[in-house]
Amino acid sequence: MRIGTPKEIKNHEYRVGLTPAGVRELCARGHEVLIQSQAGAGIGIRDEDYQRAGATVLADAAAVYAAAEMIVKVKEPQPSEFPLLRPEQLLFTYLHLAPDPTQTRALVDSGCVAIAYETVSDGRGGLPLLAPMSEVAGRLSIQAGAHAMEKAQGGNGVLLGGVPGVPPAQVLIIGGGVVGYNAAKIAVGMGARVSIADRSLARLNWLDTVFDGRLGTLYSTADAIDQALATADLVIGAVLVAGAAAPKLVTRAMLAHMKPGTVMVDVAIDQGGCFETSHATTHQNPTFVVDGIVHYCVANMPGAVARTSTFALTNATLPYVLALADKGYQRALLDDAGLREGLNVHLGRVTYRAVAETLGYEYLPAMDALKPWWVPGTMV
Numbered sequence: 001m002r003i004g005t006p007k008e009i010k011n012h013e014y015r016v017g018l019t020p021a022g023v024r025e026l027c028a029r030g031h032e033v034l035i036q037s038q039a040g041a042g043i044g045i046r047d048e049d050y051q052r053a054g055a056t057v058l059a060d061a062a063a064v065y066a067a068a069e070m071i072v073k074v075k076e077p078q079p080s081e082f083p084l085l086r087p088e089q090l091l092f093t094y095l096h097l098a099p100d101p102t103q104t105r106a107l108v109d110s111g112c113v114a115i116a117y118e119t120v121s122d123g124r125g126g127l128p129l130l131a132p133m134s135e136v137a138g139r140l141s142i143q144a145g146a147h148a149m150e151k152a153q154g155g156n157g158v159l160l161g162g163v164p165g166v167p168p169a170q171v172l173i174i175g176g177g178v179v180g181y182n183a184a185k186i187a188v189g190m191g192a193r194v195s196i197a198d199r200s201l202a203r204l205n206w207l208d209t210v211f212d213g214r215l216g217t218l219y220s221t222a223d224a225i226d227q228a229l230a231t232a233d234l235v236i237g238a239v240l241v242a243g244a245a246a247p248k249l250v251t252r253a254m255l256a257h258m259k260p261g262t263v264m265v266d267v268a269i270d271q272g273g274c275f276e277t278s279h280a281t282t283h284q285n286p287t288f289v290v291d292g293i294v295h296y297c298v299a300n301m302p303g304a305v306a307r308t309s310t311f312a313l314t315n316a317t318l319p320y321v322l323a324l325a326d327k328g329y330q331r332a333l334l335d336d337a338g339l340r341e342g343l344n345v346h347l348g349r350v351t352y353r354a355v356a357e358t359l360g361y362e363y364l365p366a367m368d369a370l371k372p373w374w375v376p377g378t379m380v
């Protein structure tokens with residue numbers, strides 16, 4: 001198969017969808033890899049590194065999209081990339097379609113086959129291609145939040161860990177999954193007082209055991225969140241209902257009960273955000289203030305630490321890229337029910353239920369989309 005990786009063009013996005021190690025694996029299996037010139041430049045991967053691994057370097061994105069049967073990238077295609085997609089072309093990347101009607105329309109109209117990293121599952125309730133970036137974003141959320149708490153950044157001037165004789169910051173984390181756990185790990189490590197809210201009692205149980213008394217757990221209700229907001233210095237929004245728009249758990253009315261200068265980091269912004277007052281921001285202009293509360297809502301947080309993030313992401317995506325390239329997407333999706341959950345758009349139809357329901361498309365189950373390739377008795 002001919003696999004192409006363009007340079008990312010989202011604001012301050014320096015990650016890249018394939019590393020030279022991935023290129024080498026693909027070429028060793030007889031595939032052809034096309035990389036846009038300078039695709040890895042932001043993280044110190046040179047065109048020569050890709051060439052040495054076996055890739056052909058092409059001058060621009062248009063050349064990569066025109067030649068490749070499968071596009072492997074990081075972020076959702078930006079509007080200038082929409083016209084480059086073509087019927088039956090395979091797109092493997094983060095998409096976050098539920099809160100993004102414009103992109104969904106463009107993918108449907110393009111006739112491409114779009115597999116979203118964030119909805120691929122591992123069959124055990126995990127999201128193996130979201131998890132590595134959630135680890136990064138969770139850890140980074142505390143770093144970004146602590147910075148925003150500084151007076152010069154508009155925050156309330158509280159030091160996360162306090163000092164002897166002065167209490168540390170109160171951190172409230174809403175959602176105790178991968179982002180929430182990693183945020184808690186860093187916040188606890190920096191000496192903050194941490195509470196974590198989730199609606200899964202099993203998850204709260206696990207967090208309580210792992211942190212062994214070093215954080216408090218809250219069952220997530222509007223009441224519990226409202227009360228915890230009143231004393232918080234830093235709030236991390238980290239909930240997810242897979243593939244769906246995030247529930248709005250902090251309303252604008254709740255901001256009135258909070259201390260001025262409190263910082264809210266909405267990591268769930270890529271699914272539309274879990275604070276009513278959130279809107280997506282960029283690394284260039286990451287924060288804004290509503291009713292005295294500082295909001296940080298960057299939708300591609302891992303892009304800030306693009307080198308770590310690229311290797312963490314591609315370690316997880318490579319086995320799937322190899323399967324798609326070796327078998328073709330139809331066989332790869334039929335063989336792996338978890339990868340099949342990644343199929344969001346197929347030849348003009350929406351094949352992920354939460355996206356179809358949120359945006360008003362008719363839902364076509366992935367298995368029905370794959371019927372022409374399905375031989376009974378050969379699938380899992």
Ligand SMILES: NC(=O)C1=CN([C@@H]2O[C@H](COP(=O)(O)OP(=O)(O)OC[C@H]3O[C@@H](n4cnc5c(N)ncnc54)[C@H](O)[C@@H]3O)[C@@H](O)[C@H]2O)C=CC1
Nearest residue numbers: 133134137175177178179198199220239240268299300301
């Ligand atoms: N902004 C960025 O750059 C990035 C954003 N993310 C986003 O962060 C979000 C969280 O991702 P993960 O931690 O990997 O998901 P996850 O599935 O591991 O965890 C989500 C948690 O939210 C909980 N939850 C669901 N509804 C809730 C409610 N009403 N109240 C409290 N908890 C609730 C679930 O029980 C689960 O424990 C996702 O939207 C993901 O796309 C992830 C990486 C980077």
Ligand SMILES: CC(=O)C(=O)O
Nearest residue numbers: 094133270299300302
């Ligand atoms: C998960 C995601 O959207 C990101 O890493 O940018």
Ligand SMILES: [Mg+2]
Nearest residue numbers: 076095096100
């Ligand atoms: Mg988007």
